[in-house]
Amino acid sequence: DTGVSQDPRHKITKRGQNVTFRCDPISEHNRLYWYRQTLGQGPEFLTYFQNEAQLEKSRLLSDRFSAERPKGSFSTLEIQRTEQGDSAMYLCAKTGDLYTDTQYFGPGTRLTVL
C-alpha cells in the first residue's frame, strides 16, 4: 500500500465530454504530483502542488486541463472536451514525508476516449 488512492480506476468516455479524476493521499503531505502515461512509455510530469498552491505545470497540460488541491489534501484533475489523444493512464504521487524526496504512486486512472 503506497498510501495514495485514486478514483475512478477506469473511465470510458466519448470524445468531447468532460471528465474529473480524484487523488487522495491517505495522510496530508506537502507535495502532490500528477503524471500521465501512454502505452509503452514512461510516465510524464503534468503538474505539482505544494500544499494548495500549484507551483509548476508542464507544457503537456493544455488549457483543457485543470488541476486543483483546494485544502491541501486531496486533488482533482479535470479534462474538458476530451480528445482521443487524451487516452492514457493518469497517475498521482505524493512524497513520503516532509524530509524525503521519495515519491509514492497511486494505482492510476485509466482513461479511454472513444
Place this chain on the structure above:
Amino acid sequence: GIQVEQSPPDLILQEGANSTLRCNFSDSVNNLQWFHQNPWGQLINLFYIPSGTKQNGRLSATTVATERYSLLYISSSQTTDSGVYFCAVDRSYNTDKLIFGTGTRLQVFP
C-alpha cells in the same frame, strides 16, 4: 532537458537467473528512483538512490553520480519480478519533477 536512457529495453529470463539493468542520465541529479510497474499498472517504489549502494532482499542498486549512471541488480529472479522497471531522475532541489526513462521490460519464465 535531462535525458534518461535505460538498457536493455527487453529482457527474458528463466526463474533463478540474475540480471543487471542500467540507467544512464545526461546531467547531474539530486533525485534518482527505481520503480517496478506490475502488470496492473501500479508503480512500486524500489529504491531512492541519488548516490551510493542499497540492498533490499534480492534487489540491490548502485548509483555512480559522477559518471551519471545507476544499476539495478535482480538476483534469483522469480516470475513475480516480471513487469517494467523504470529509472526516474530529477535535477532540482525543490520540485522533484521526475523524468522517467523508457523502461526495461522483464519477463521471467518458470
